[in-house]
Amino acid sequence: MATMRYQQAVRLALTEEMERDPTVFLCGEEIGQYQGTYRVTEGLLDRFGPMRVVDTPISEIGIAGMATGAAMAGLRPVAEFMTWSFALEAMDQLVNHAAKITYMSGGRIQCPVVFRGPAGVGTQLSAQHSQSLESWYAHTPGFKVVMPAFPADAKGLLKTAIRDPNPVVFMEHAGLYGLQGDVPDDPEFLVPFGVAAIRREGTDATLISYSRGVHLCLKAAEALARDGIECEVIDLRTLVPLDIETVLQSVRKTHRAVVVHEEWKNVGFGAELSARIHEHAFYDLDAPVERVAGADVPMPYAKNLERAAIPNDNDVIAAVKRTLS
Amino acid sequence: MATMRYQQAVRLALTEEMERDPTVFLCGEEIGQYQGTYRVTEGLLDRFGPMRVVDTPISEIGIAGMATGAAMAGLRPVAEFMTWSFALEAMDQLVNHAAKITYMSGGRIQCPVVFRGPAGVGTQLSAQHSQSLESWYAHTPGFKVVMPAFPADAKGLLKTAIRDPNPVVFMEHAGLYGLQGDVPDDPEFLVPFGVAAIRREGTDATLISYSRGVHLCLKAAEALARDGIECEVIDLRTLVPLDIETVLQSVRKTHRAVVVHEEWKNVGFGAELSARIHEHAFYDLDAPVERVAGADVPMPYAKNLERAAIPNDNDVIAAVKRTLS
Amino acid sequence: MAKTTVERPAEDHIQQNELIDLYRLMLRIRRLEESVYRLFRDAKIGGYLHRYDGQEALVAGVIPLLQLPHDKVLCTYRDHGHALACGTPAREVMAELLGRATGCAGGKGGSMHLIDPPRGFLGGDGIVGGPVPIALGVGYALKYRARMLGGGNHICVCYFGDGAMNQGGVHEAFNMVGLYKLPILFILENNQYAMGTSVARSTGQPDFVLKAKAHGIDGEKIDGMNVLTVRDAAQRVIDRIRETGEAYFLEMECYRFVGHGIGDDNTKSWTTYRTEAEVNEWRKRDPILQLGNYLQDRGILDTTQMDAIDAEVRQEVADAIAFAEASPEPPLDSLYENVFS
Amino acid sequence: MAKTTVERPAEDHIQQNELIDLYRLMLRIRRLEESVYRLFRDAKIGGYLHRYDGQEALVAGVIPLLQLPHDKVLCTYRDHGHALACGTPAREVMAELLGRATGCAGGKGGSMHLIDPPRGFLGGDGIVGGPVPIALGVGYALKYRARMLGGGNHICVCYFGDGAMNQGGVHEAFNMVGLYKLPILFILENNQYAMGTSVARSTGQPDFVLKAKAHGIDGEKIDGMNVLTVRDAAQRVIDRIRETGEAYFLEMECYRFVGHGIGDDNTKSWTTYRTEAEVNEWRKRDPILQLGNYLQDRGILDTTQMDAIDAEVRQEVADAIAFAEASPEPPLDSLYENVFS
Numbered sequence A, B: 001m002a003t004m005r006y007q008q009a010v011r012l013a014l015t016e017e018m019e020r021d022p023t024v025f026l027c028g029e030e031i032g033q034y035q036g037t038y039r040v041t042e043g044l045l046d047r048f049g050p051m052r053v054v055d056t057p058i059s060e061i062g063i064a065g066m067a068t069g070a071a072m073a074g075l076r077p078v079a080e081f082m083t084w085s086f087a088l089e090a091m092d093q094l095v096n097h098a099a100k101i102t103y104m105s106g107g108r109i110q111c112p113v114v115f116r117g118p119a120g121v122g123t124q125l126s127a128q129h130s131q132s133l134e135s136w137y138a139h140t141p142g143f144k145v146v147m148p149a150f151p152a153d154a155k156g157l158l159k160t161a162i163r164d165p166n167p168v169v170f171m172e173h174a175g176l177y178g179l180q181g182d183v184p185d186d187p188e189f190l191v192p193f194g195v196a197a198i199r200r201e202g203t204d205a206t207l208i209s210y211s212r213g214v215h216l217c218l219k220a221a222e223a224l225a226r227d228g229i230e231c232e233v234i235d236l237r238t239l240v241p242l243d244i245e246t247v248l249q250s251v252r253k254t255h256r257a258v259v260v261h262e263e264w265k266n267v268g269f270g271a272e273l274s275a276r277i278h279e280h281a282f283y284d285l286d287a288p289v290e291r292v293a294g295a296d297v298p299m300p301y302a303k304n305l306e307r308a309a310i311p312n313d314n315d316v317i318a319a320v321k322r323t324l325s
Numbered sequence C, D: 001m002a003k004t005t006v007e008r009p010a011e012d013h014i015q016q017n018e019l020i021d022l023y024r025l026m027l028r029i030r031r032l033e034e035s036v037y038r039l040f041r042d043a044k045i046g047g048y049l050h051r052y053d054g055q056e057a058l059v060a061g062v063i064p065l066l067q068l069p070h071d072k073v074l075c076t077y078r079d080h081g082h083a084l085a086c087g088t089p090a091r092e093v094m095a096e097l098l099g100r101a102t103g104c105a106g107g108k109g110g111s112m113h114l115i116d117p118p119r120g121f122l123g124g125d126g127i128v129g130g131p132v133p134i135a136l137g138v139g140y141a142l143k144y145r146a147r148m149l150g151g152g153n154h155i156c157v158c159y160f161g162d163g164a165m166n167q168g169g170v171h172e173a174f175n176m177v178g179l180y181k182l183p184i185l186f187i188l189e190n191n192q193y194a195m196g197t198s199v200a201r202s203t204g205q206p207d208f209v210l211k212a213k214a215h216g217i218d219g220e221k222i223d224g225m226n227v228l229t230v231r232d233a234a235q236r237v238i239d240r241i242r243e244t245g246e247a248y249f250l251e252m253e254c255y256r257f258v259g260h261g262i263g264d265d266n267t268k269s270w271t272t273y274r275t276e277a278e279v280n281e282w283r284k285r286d287p288i289l290q291l292g293n294y295l296q297d298r299g300i301l302d303t304t305q306m307d308a309i310d311a312e313v314r315q316e317v318a319d320a321i322a323f324a325e326a327s328p329e330p331p332l333d334s335l336y337e338n339v340f341s
Ligand SMILES: Cc1ncc(C[n+]2csc(CCOP(=O)(O)OP(=O)(O)O)c2C)c(N)n1
Pocket: B029, B058, B060, B082, B086, B089, C076, C078, C126, C127, C128, C160, C161, C162, C163, C164, C165, C189, C191, C193, C194, C195, C260
């Protein structure tokens, strides 16, 4: 076990898997010579050389196609989007190619590719750079969608992603890169997909989130505990596959649920969670499922407006109280 | 009032608005000389000439940018995607440019552009050509999202779209192009956005849908009526803005709701509808909101599999019965 | 325009049996294509359907020269000929067109998504320009295998249409291929039209070879109606790509004899964009006709032998249809299979 | 590399006061840019922040020649200089950088999204290559107005970086502009690097003019460090575009003196991709220095006058900062405004 930052945990997963499997290679903008925009890939070019750490032009369609094609030809590419916002340019390659080739071929071909990079909001990057769109990817059959909240998961889930024979959308949160945590050294430490983690036990309400939203929930839960309200906090870790069972079990115990994410609310992943919880646990609920999510506006630049557009722990607290009232 | 096909109603709206406003022009693949892939724009090149009916290369990014830029410069472009699946290539121009420019500019600039074209499933076009992704557009702040189910609405909503000062995603259903219906001749016949239509009154359950899903609902409602079950059928017409009030009023009366769409279920628009109905009418509901939607798989080619992947009236009937049991 | 026999390149050492094989392959493609509209009208085939009639030389002159399955082939939705040339049995092609479990994609792909990885055929693609960024990745993987994993000097052949030259993704991929120097043969199937849009009406500058060169990929334009010209050029550039590891761009001028697809299957819709006279002019350069005349002129095949080949080929297509029709649909419970591996 | 004064093109009839205006505009941009890192470090500016130091000639030599607001300007996220050149007051630029209600985008856009439609400035764009397809549309609208609505011969000027040349959307738009023949001046701000990637490391073929020509857009490459060269070429090609209605591509060789953005603001991060010696070499060609020497050599300005201009400009920047800091944040209830018009 070592203490390291989330960003280092991502790097460790990449390093270990590249050591382990010579078919793994990386491609993306500024990942090599520049050492990575967020320094995630620092040192990897020196260590693995330019065939395995490929600096690309600013060509998101090209990057997505390069990774998808190489995966179809039997390698295990890990492509970085400098931020997930730029993946908008590659949507056709991602959705109409990577996600579908296995199905369209009747299973004749595998596509073991990982698309990764920072997502998330909160440093005044404004409208074009502040969106993660995990709901889009979760909507599209053929992608696994992974959004770790802690360093250990960042490592263990990324290793699982690289070994998975399917296209994986792996979204890091730029605002979590500096987060410290204990991370197992074991090179066989893998976190399975589709298994949510209960980050805090509680009896009065269930908070369900992923990525940075989990930290909001934990903060809110602590504050609520001081008022005697005990929240269970569930970290989904993977949106696809979704561990709905853990969620339902908890809701059947607490009878109240709040789903939390930073992304836009309208048709966001929270809508799916809300719909499913109601579908499967309607008669167990004492109140409708609450959603706490980003404001449905393109992200404004001004600090005060940005703050107002992003959910915070007080919003979570208020939502929990609504379910209790 | 004249009887015409849905596809002709779209053409009539284009023609009338082009007659009325010299800043309206069309661009897209094969819309001019070839007379339109689905003949929607037949005759318009002859009538309005090549400056106003612009045949483009197969360049979806270019088409989206052309329309967005022209709108920013004060024209009213109507861009056709040959099918909405190809808009995947233009996602950056659509989402990061068209949808956001008004907000990013603090309202200094308008972007009165319409993106239209056929969407929908059901003729064995297989995986890459069978998706509409309305949930993606509805998720993105800055788009209005319109999906007519009838010829009259196709006309009236498209005219409203062209006159709207904002980017409008206007999705026709290729499977409805042949549908006949009465369409007002009045060149000032406009159907407002954000006003759902009750297509059938009922007391026992509310069916909520849009586009071709409405026809499924009507068929199911007729069948159920024979069993004495009276369904109210709501045609949303526009997903953004959403007339949630009409939905809630109906649900408060019937106490049961089924949302229906052909698109993938997971994080589809039905999830948002379900979440909102539960949020606002939880205590009025006698059963959880049911969702009937497309199977969460890339669309298979084989006829039998495709049929199984698309919801039908029996699925709606079964869902209504579940809410009643 | 009026030459009706191929001119055989001087230095060509092709064997007579290879010539006959070329002829047979082109005829197999033609006869299969000729059968599909009827099957569509009988509602046995659905979706979109794009025929290769007139363009057969582009696959017959190239694919038999490859080292399949180590070399890889990618193409567009107009892919029936490519599958046959890669060795996918007509039965599996036809069963896929009919959406049967025995199809080369298990019935899930259909006409636009034929695929046969064990034979090196990585598939058709319904998105214009779509295969080109994929080819960049496949080419990268081949170079990677050669450099890092002890693989041989294998190449990727990627086909796409003149319309695809207007796709941004194609330019991104070309540039990256030029930058990384990858073993890819790009084949532009310039059949003069993208649906109803002629090349002149879709490009700001019609010299496609220049567009490739602008990204650092060398290339040339050749006559795609003459299978021996194609074969000769292909042999030369395939050798060069294997040797240098660098991509090459071959623009092949050709023509599709029928409409763009089943929605454009009669001369009425053609008249919006081309004349019957133009079609007839190009039909005189039919690659099968040209090679047939050549074989006859040289005494390699006589009419009886050619009729026998045609009978064989027609029999193969009939057998493929019978096989497909007798094959089961995919089981309903396979709907949710293959979403993930 | 070592010329430190501009060479004035022979046929140039520029007036002395215009020369002084050019100098002042470049200095205004430079002084404003020099002020922003401090404001970022003081947490008054957030997000990304890209300076134009060294590239001033590209806007000063072009934008004052335009007929704003009828002509239109589009550019990248490196847009502070473009806004100033279009006439947006420094106060409104600075207030936008600080996210204030008085900013040119009401505080909602920030550094990358300066915009000023009443002055013909249609804005910066945070997406590499993003403004080029938009320019296609703006250019189309200008031609449409001229042909259909009685508008004048106006043009669109679109700036973008060397890195953007690798974006597919740029190629799609170039081709359509070449096809439709639109009145657009494309200006490639070739500052040698896209973040940490040199041109040589990102392109399969480094002649950018050829890439434009491959789509039917004529062009040339010029020295972007000499504002009079820029001005001369711009005047010539702007006239030509107005006359012919056809697009033109100007590659302007230049250099950014500071890092790519605030995340790359010290020489330590530079060393991954460029040397201090290289930066210093280019700094000798500083466009402001070159024009200053020229003005002095010709006796148009003396040191005292130049100092006075500098003092004025510094005062303007200080005033802009004071204005911005005194301005209110956007009201919280404006969060949901402007999603729709
Ligand atoms: C991105 C995209 N846009 C539009 C289409 C619709 N479409 C299918 S084929 C085609 C024409 C392509 O022409 P070309 O590339 O010349 O190939 P050809 O059909 O002539 O073989 C079009 C527009 C598509 N499949 N993909």
